[in-house]
Amino acid sequence: MTDVISKKLESKIDHKLNSKRKRRHLEDGxxxxxxxxxxxxxSTVMTLYKMITDHVIAYVNGSxxxxxxxxxxxxxxxxxxxxxxxxxxxxTSNFKKREPYLxxxxxxxxxxxxxxxxxxxxxxxxxxxxxxxxxxxIPVPKPLHVTNxxxxxxxxxxxxxxxxxLLTSQVDENDYDQAILIIKDxxxxxNLVHGDFSEYNIFKTENGLMVFDLGSGVDLRHxxxxxxxxxxxxxxxxxxxxxxxxxxxxxxxxxxxxN
Ligand SMILES: Nc1ncnc2c1ncn2[C@@H]1O[C@H](COP(=O)(O)OP(=O)(O)OP(=O)(O)O)[C@@H](O)[C@H]1O
Ligand SMILES: [Mg+2]
Numbered sequence: 389m390t391d392v393i394s395k396k397l398e399s400k401i402d403h404k405l406n407s408k409r410k411r412r413h414l415e416d417g418x419x420x421x422x423x424x425x426x427x428x429x430x431s432t433v434m435t436l437y438k439m440i441t442d443h444v445i446a447y448v449n450g451s452x453x454x455x456x457x458x459x460x461x462x463x464x465x466x467x468x469x470x471x472x473x474x475x476x477x478x479x480t481s482n483f484k485k486r487e488p489y490l491x492x493x494x495x496x497x498x499x500x501x502x503x504x505x506x507x508x509x510x511x512x513x514x515x516x517x518x519x520x521x522x523x524x525x526i527p528v529p530k531p532l533h534v535t536n537x538x539x540x541x542x543x544x545x546x547x548x549x550x551x552x553x554l555l556t557s558q559v560d561e562n563d564y565d566q567a568i569l570i571i572k573d574x575x576x577x578x579n580l581v582h583g584d585f586s587e588y589n590i591f592k593t594e595n596g597l598m599v600f601d602l603g604s605g606v607d608l609r610h611x612x613x614x615x616x617x618x619x620x621x622x623x624x625x626x627x628x629x630x631x632x633x634x635x636x637x638x639x640x641x642x643x644x645x646x647n
Contacts, residue, residue: 470543517605524577585620
């Protein structure tokens with residue numbers, strides 16, 4: 389695309405974001421689209437614009453959290469419902485770390501080379517994992533849409549503030565039981581192993597635990613799925629033990645789940 393066209397589109401996006409902001413009197417921290425443009429590259433801004441014209445969201449309301457390789461934005465849809473936008477950053481992406489969770493998963497056997505393609509694939513993978521969980525009745529944020537490196541899902545939290553994670557919550561035996569049940573259901577009902585199951589990637593909501601951040605999730609046919617499962621069980625057991633909860637033997641849980 390020529391620079392002129394992309395400049396035009398960008399100013400259109402700025403205009404759109406700002407007019408929405410003014411119209412709705414949002415205190416969103418968008419100064420003439422600056423926040424968006426400082427964090428996100430041009431093609432991501434374009435993708436967000438496409439999501440606006442596709443009516444996935446009506447506007448972007450602000451940023452929620454900035455990680456090394458992904459950022460979370462707070463979007464709002466045409467019905468004023470909050471939407472979480474997980475944006476994988478193309479610029480800082482460390483693909484070496486992710487590769488072991490892609491290669492070997494038969495659902496993604498046709499890998500196109502190139503960083504951008506890999507990031508887009510990663511976003512689709514998280515979307516697909518969420519969908520498999522959602523369809524199996526496992527508590528996850530409802531997946532809504534994925535375009536390029538932007539994944540849209542149910543916003544879990546209130547007015548742009550995410551729900552507390554297990555890490556920042558009081559926990560009890562019941563939470564431990566729920567966490568183990570989630571790992572078991574992931575395996576037995578959704579045919580998945582999370583791969584990064586930890587106190588950081590679980591919300592504690594009024595209605596119980598909810599797992600998220602499923603980009604690393606692998607199909608059971610992945611050659612390392614059992615190794616990842618063991619690690620997930622060990623990690624969460626370590627967390628609950630540290631919090632003084634009586635936990636079952638992780639090896640026993642592993643056997644129970646796979647047999
Ligand atoms: N659906 C959601 N609704 C509300 N908040 C969310 C949602 N998904 C993620 N978040 C928030 O964004 C943060 C980062 O999300 P996530 O864990 O999926 O990404 P990550 O790749 O681990 O990022 P990081 O590099 O920051 O660890 C979470 O800790 C959570 O607070
Ligand atoms: Mg995380």
